[in-house]
Amino acid sequence: MDDRTPVLIGAGEVVERPAEPLLAREPVALMAEALRRAAEDAGAPALLAALDSLDIVNSVSWPYPDVPEAFVREFGQRPARLVYGPVGGESPVRFLHEAANRIARGEARVAAVVGGEATHAVAQAQKAGITLPWTTPDPNWRRTRGRDYLHPLAVRLNVADPVHVYPFYENATAAHWGQTPAEGQAASAALWSRFSAVAAANPTAWIRRAAAPEEIATPNERNRPIAFPYNKLMVANPMVNQAAAILLCSLATARAAGVPEERIAYLWGGAAAVEPRDYLNRDHYHGAHAQEAVLDACNAIATEEAAGFAAFELYSCFPCVPKMAGRHLGLPADAVPTTTGGLTFFGAPLNNYMTHAAAGMLRALRQRPGRAALLYGQGEFVTKHHAVVLASRPPRVPRLPQDYSVQAEADGRRGPVPAFTETAEGAAAIETHTVLHDRDGRPHHGVVILRLADGRRALARVPASDAATIALLKRPGRTPIGTPGIVAPAADGILEWRPA
Structure with missing residues (x-):
């Protein structure tokens, strides 16, 4: 292997649930703590001094004037390359992939991806009328909801937020698969119950309680219906205080720092593609060509390496996404496609869930010598898709640095898109x-x-x-x-x- 072979060496996570908001730490403080824990997890805390590339996942819960500057003040160190990412649930996977590419090209030796949110503390403080003593907020800050690229009619009808858009896919996929709505709902509830059991065993999860399928499927005052067919226990839960970080470096750097081989994971490669941003410009709603092209490319990598996937993280903001991915991958109906617990039960720190998922996957691979795993994230409205193949052994076929786009393949699969009209009778x-x-x-x-x-x-x-x-x-x-x-x-x- 080349000395520049990129490896994942450490994962750090933080979850806080203080008794009252003034005891909570702000997002950049949670991020800094997660990054320190990642270095400790690798057994090489001194490597943080050599950190030369840092990607910060887009953070939404606090209106920072400048997130990277706030992080540097908290962390006490400025890497040579410091980048703040755009909104997107797939972005941590992309940052990991790009960090591995930079290491393989010799542009960095030690890199990290970090993100964090404190949405729960902010909401509790607002409810209690408390001013949090955190970084002075930007008075002109506005949360970007991404509605500018959607059709204005979707905004007027209030189908411009994920919780109201993903049901279009949920209902369309169930019908396409020949399921009644009740059968589709039962499948979602059973899948979500399996996610909840994983979260219950995860010490950094927000809801550490397994939920039965009946509890998830049945609407009531505690599990109110939101957008048919989704109840509260079927949607992403952003009301959390969580942070996570992944530490990467070159293989030579890891060995020089004394990182044990059994704690290392390799990124074999991956793929990315997108759908049209306005969901009304899609050819259908019972699948996503970009998702399928990405998963097929990762399957091809595993096949070339003569390796099956021993673990999966299929992005789980809403049931339709992992159900679509699982069917395309041919997973059994009772599969458990998470090592983390899902965005309902583990928690949904907005754009940063997949950093936690990478942490869970690194731990899982350490228990599976010589095996491979699939880490798949998506963002917006079934729009942005990125997946990587991780493994606890080096690749037989080196692929990095890699041009990971499979956009041409996704576009080639797309059928005619119906013209949209606002006027009809x-x-x-x-x-x-x-x-x-x-x-x-x-x-x-x-x-x-x-x-x-x-x-x-x-x-x-x-x-x-x-x-x-x-x-x-x-x-x-x-x-x-x-x-x-x-x-x-x-x-x-x-x-x-x-x-x-």
């Missing part, structure tokens, strides 16, 4: 759908993505007052997808749909 069938609920669990309104008689696509509302149609959208025994109906503009100009 007449026959229209449901392509996919959801029902949004108030906090008290009552339906607020339904939203349907439609296919018109001429093949165009439209987005329409089902008002809560139309109880019969809301019931049709939520019926458990038969999917409403494909149901013919009539679309027409309402008084406010927004299209509304009813069955024919």
Whole structure:
């Protein structure tokens, strides 16, 4: 092996749940602690002095004027390369992949990826009217929700946040797989129950309690329905105080620092691709070409190495994502595709979950000598996909540095995209759908993505007052997808749909 072969050597995690907000540490303090723990985990704390490349995962919970500068003040050290990343749940996987590429090119010897959030403490402080004594916030800071690239009609109908968009995929995939809504819901609840059992055994998880499928699937006051078919226990939980860091270096550096071989993991390679950012510009909602191209490329790496995957982390913001990935990979129905616990039960520190997942995967590989694992992350609205193959042995076929894009393959698989229209009147069938609920669990309104008689696509509302149609959208025994109906503009100009 080349001395510049990149290796993962340490993982550090922090979870805090103080009795009151003033005892909580701010995000950059959690990050700094996680990075120190990663070096200690490697058995080489002195390597932090040689850190020459640091990627900081986008942090949202506190309005810092400058996150990298705040981190440097807290950590007491400025790496030569210090980069703050954009929003994206897949971004930690990309940062790991790019750090490995830089090490393989000889541009860095010691690199790290770090991220953290303190959303729970911030929310508790706001609720109690407490001013947190953290880094002075930027008065002009605004949380970016990424709505500028979505169709304005999606924003008007309140289907511009992940919790309201992923149900379109959940309902479409279940119908495509021949499942009734009840069967799809049961599969999601069983999968999420298995995730919860992993979180229950993970000391850095936020919810350390296994939940039965019935508890997850049944809506009630503690598990309120949010966007059909998702209840609260099926969606990502950002109300956490968590941080994680991964430490990488060259193989020569690891050996010189005395890092034991059995604590090292290798990044064999990976792949990345994206879907059109506006989800209304996709060809269908029962899969994602970018996801499938990425997973196929990683499978090809494992095949070339004559290795099967002994562990998986399939991004789990909402059930449809790991269900889609697991089916494409051919995993058994009772698979447990996580070493971490998932974004509901482990917790969803916004963009940083996959750094925690990499930490969990490093620990898992240390218990599986000679085996390989798949680390898959995604971001936005089933939009950005990045996966890497990690292993506890070196690759037989060196691939790094690697051009990891499989965008051309993903684009080549894409079918025709229906033209979108805001104005229509007449026959229209449901392509996919959801029902949004108030906090008290009552339906607020339904939203349907439609296919018109001429093949165009439209987005329409089902008002809560139309109880019969809301019931049709939520019926458990038969999917409403494909149901013919009539679309027409309402008084406010927004299209509304009813069955024919």
